Amino acid sequence: MIRSSSFAFALALGAAALPAHAQTPHVVADIPVIGSLVQQVMGDLGQPEVLLEAGGNAHHYQLRPSQARSLQQAGLLVWVGPGLSPWLERANASRPADADTLTLLDLPQTHLRDFAASDAQAHDHDHDHEAHDHDHDHEADHGDHGHSHDGTDPHAWLDPVNGQAWLTAIAQALSRHDPQNAATYAANAERAAAKLAALDAELDARLEPARGQGFVVFHDAYGYFTDHYRLKPAIAISLGDASTPSAARLRAIREQVTAEGAACVFPEANHDPALVATVAEGTGMRQGAALDPAGSTAQPGVGLYPQMLRGMADALVDCLDR
Numbered sequence: 213m214i215r216s217s218s219f220a221f222a223l224a225l226g227a228a229a230l231p232a233h234a235q236t237p238h239v240v241a242d243i244p245v246i247g248s249l250v251q252q253v254m255g256d257l258g259q260p261e262v263l264l265e266a267g268g269n270a271h272h273y274q275l276r277p278s279q280a281r282s283l284q285q286a287g288l289l290v291w292v293g294p295g296l297s298p299w300l301e302r303a304n305a306s307r308p309a310d311a312d313t314l315t316l317l318d319l320p321q322t323h324l325r326d327f328a329a330s331d332a333q334a335h336d337h338d339h340d341h342e343a344h345d346h347d348h349d350h351e352a353d354h355g356d357h358g359h360s361h362d363g364t365d366p367h368a369w370l371d372p373v374n375g376q377a378w379l380t381a382i383a384q385a386l387s388r389h390d391p392q393n394a395a396t397y398a399a400n401a402e403r404a405a406a407k408l409a410a411l412d413a414e415l416d417a418r419l420e421p422a423r424g425q426g427f428v429v430f431h432d433a434y435g436y437f438t439d440h441y442r443l444k445p446a447i448a449i450s451l452g453d454a455s456t457p458s459a460a461r462l463r464a465i466r467e468q469v470t471a472e473g474a475a476c477v478f479p480e481a482n483h484d485p486a487l488v489a490t491v492a493e494g495t496g497m498r499q500g501a502a503l504d505p506a507g508s509t510a511q512p513g514v515g516l517y518p519q520m521l522r523g524m525a526d527a528l529v530d531c532l533d534r
Contacts, residue, residue: 237287237312237389242297243270244507245369246316246378248516250290252404253382253397257390260290262512263300267482270506271454273299283307287389290382293317295366314385317366321377325435327365327452365452370505371436372412372521376405411518415525416441421533426472428465428491430454430480433505437524447474449491454483462490469495476500476531481509500531 236258241247247262254260263279264270275283283289283303293315294301304313316322368374383401387394419441432448447468450457457465468474469491477492479485481504492499504510507520 235390236393237386238282238285239288239290239386240283240286242289242291242300244510244512245505245517245520246290246292247512248507248514248520249369249375249378249404250382251512251514252517253379253386253401255396255400257393257396261286264297264506264508266508268508269454269482270297270508273297275299275303284311286311288312288314288385290314290385291316292366292368295364312385312388314381316374316378316381317364317368319377319381321381322368322374323371323436324368325365325439327363327432327435365432365435367433367452367505368436369517370434370521370524371440372408372415373440374436375517376408379405379408408518411521415521418525418529419443422528425476425532426469426474427500427528427532428469428474428477428488428497429503430478430483430488433480434503437505441525443528447472449487450483457487462487465491466495469497475534476528478503478527478531480504498531498534501527503527 236254239250239254239258239260241250241260241262243264244262247260250260261282263275263283264273280303284307286307289304289307289311291297291300291304291313295317307313317324369378379401383394383397386397390397423441423443426444427446429446429448431450431454432446432452433454434446434448437443438445447465449462449465474495474497476499477488477495477497478500479488479502481502488499501523503524504520505524507516510516510519
């Protein structure tokens with residue numbers, strides 16, 4: 213009996229001397245592309261929950277009750293910010309005081325651009341893609357449900373340099389919750405950033421035939437991509453929040469397409485193709501493959517973000533290089 217008690221006491225002492233088991237945090241991401249970045253950093257240690265479901269609209273979405281409950285229980289929320297997904301702002305504000313949030317647009321290392329740059333550059337064929345401080349009053353926008361087309365463009369993940377910076381920030385956030393795995397998070401982030409840098413170089417060469425070609429997209433989400441890869445600014449049918457364009461805007465877009473001789477029009481996943489058809493009718497533009505900038509129709513996981521970037525480049529070149 214004494215022997216058993218001594219053995220049990222020794223086991224207890226040994227257990228007490230061992231470090232506590234690392235607790236991988238419950239991580240929630242707003243959209244699939246951000247979930248992909250988080251998954252690259254987490255690796256085999258865990259899997260983030262992505263709120264935007266397949267086929268969802270990143271700008272206009274409603275959380276299911278189960279998602280709202282899961283968000284309340286999450287140790288870490290990684291999201292672009294309220295400029296992209298205002299539907300998440302109130303739910304995030306109601307989380308417990310000790311809940312952690314990583315707002316990617318608020319990071320000092322994030323390169324930001326203004327929507328106003330898109331409007332000004334769209335009327336300047338010889339723009340310098342490094343200059344973003346333009347003021348422009350787009351009269352055709354005034355009827356679009358009162359939306360102001362200025363301020364920060366939230367689609368910042370479409371600049372892969374931001375993606376690389378965010379990998380490091382995600383690793384640091386995860387390490388706050390799980391310091392025992394900090395080295396793994398850092399190594400995963402470094403490895404993923406190196407792969408993304410290689411992909412960036414590949415896409416820069418791939419997009420060479422598309423430079424100088426005019427094209428039309430569904431909504432004003434592609435400025436980071438066109439700036440980074442030195443493409444002409446896309447002519448956007450809808451504003452940056454993907455709101456339904458007014459009749460005045462559609463007329464103005466058709467006039468711009470004719471004036472600039474746009475070669476291709478690209479539908480977008482989860483958005484009305486009829487608007488694209490209306491703008492393209494009678495213009496002679498070729499229709500390219502549907503773009504999916506948020507990755508809302510792609511297979512979730514590590515490969516989603518790089519596949520989205522590569523797919524976008526391929527779609528542009530396949531249509532424009534003819």
